[in-house]
Amino acid sequence: MSRRLEGQTAWISGAASGIGEATARLFAAEGARLGLADLQVGRGSETERAIQSAGGEALFLPCDVTREDSVLAAIETTVRRFGGLQIVVNCAGVVHGRLLHEYDAEDWDRLMAVNVRSIFFSIKHALAHLRRNGRSYMVNIGSISSFVGQASTPAYTASKFAVLGLSRSIALDYAAIGLRCNCVCPGITDTPMLRHHLNDAPDPAATLSNRLHRVPIGRALTPDDIARSVLYLSCEDSAGVTGTSLTVDGGYLAAAEWQAPRVTLPSDLP
Numbered sequence: 001m002s003r004r005l006e007g008q009t010a011w012i013s014g015a016a017s018g019i020g021e022a023t024a025r026l027f028a029a030e031g032a033r034l035g036l037a038d039l040q041v042g043r044g045s046e047t048e049r050a051i052q053s054a055g056g057e058a059l060f061l062p063c064d065v066t067r068e069d070s071v072l073a074a075i076e077t078t079v080r081r082f083g084g085l086q087i088v089v090n091c092a093g094v095v096h097g098r099l100l101h102e103y104d105a106e107d108w109d110r111l112m113a114v115n116v117r118s119i120f121f122s123i124k125h126a127l128a129h130l131r132r133n134g135r136s137y138m139v140n141i142g143s144i145s146s147f148v149g150q151a152s153t154p155a156y157t158a159s160k161f162a163v164l165g166l167s168r169s170i171a172l173d174y175a176a177i178g179l180r181c182n183c184v185c186p187g188i189t190d191t192p193m194l195r196h197h198l199n200d201a202p203d204p205a206a207t208l209s210n211r212l213h214r215v216p217i218g219r220a221l222t223p224d225d226i227a228r229s230v231l232y233l234s235c236e237d238s239a240g241v242t243g244t245s246l247t248v249d250g251g252y253l254a255a256a257e258w259q260a261p262r263v264t265l266p267s268d269l270p
């Protein structure tokens with residue numbers, strides 16, 4: 001069976017954990033060669049080793065996406081190792097559970113630098129390589145917070161609205177070189193980020209269960225659920241799709257009610 005990313009090279013930020021890691025493993029299984037960029041050296045090296053042990057090709061690149069020189073170096077090293085670049089996935093991100101009056105300017109700038117400015121650096125430095133291909137792909141990870149506000153995460157919400165806007169602008173401005181750029185917007189996804197964020201609450205388990213009442217499918221998404229949509233937008237399965245968003249939220253944004261009604265269906269449903 002032919003693999004969907006055979007012959008393609010992808011650069012993925014945030015690849016050491018959660019959604020980025022799941023995307024890296026899925027891309028490797030689909031035949032891609034991978035530059036794995038992340039701050040976390042231990043976890044990033046483990047992801048690299050796991051992919052290589054499964055027969056894939058991956059190179060871990062210690063990288064701080066808030067620094068332009070670091071993003072440039074990670075992209076250039078990927079291209080040198082694998083001889084080209086077709087796919088960029090911007091997945092690195094951070095969340096703070098904090099009200100605006102509790103913020104200081106440095107924390108605000110840092111969050112915006114990780115979640116938004118990093119995308120500017122990646123397109124700026126990947127462009128020369130992406131344009132050498134007839135077709136290339138960028139997928140940026142937004143959030144349900146790209147569409148609605150969520151309590152106590154104002155900077156994060158602002159950053160994720162920006163990620164969606166930036167994705168649309170990139171799609172418009174670089175369509176002429178064959179780049180398609182889209183935004184995958186996850187809902188509540190079980191990753192270290194979610195666990196860490198919940199730990200700020202007095203009762204993390206109760207907080208999660210409360211939030212999941214709002215999700216029609218009744219469970220948290222898995223990192224792999226999200227990775228499958230990233231894959232779809234990183235290959236010709238999504239030919240013609242650009243400048244849009246794909247929400248993967250288990251129905252979260254479909255409901256106007258705070259408690260989504262869980263409809264009990266008759267057992268003799270045809």
Ligand SMILES: NC(=O)c1ccc[n+]([C@@H]2O[C@H](COP(=O)([O-])OP(=O)(O)OC[C@H]3O[C@@H](n4cnc5c(N)ncnc54)[C@H](O)[C@@H]3O)[C@@H](O)[C@H]2O)c1
Binds near residue numbers: 013091092
């Ligand atoms: N988990 C969720 O519920 C959820 C929901 C919506 C959107 N998202 C988004 O998905 C993306 C991935 O999040 P996740 O849940 O997998 O979290 P995660 O914490 O498991 O992974 C995020 C990765 O980004 C890396 N990172 C953070 N700052 C970095 C920096 N300066 N330079 C390089 N790497 C850096 C971290 O080291 C980590 O490996 C994020 O953009 C997040 O906002 C997550």
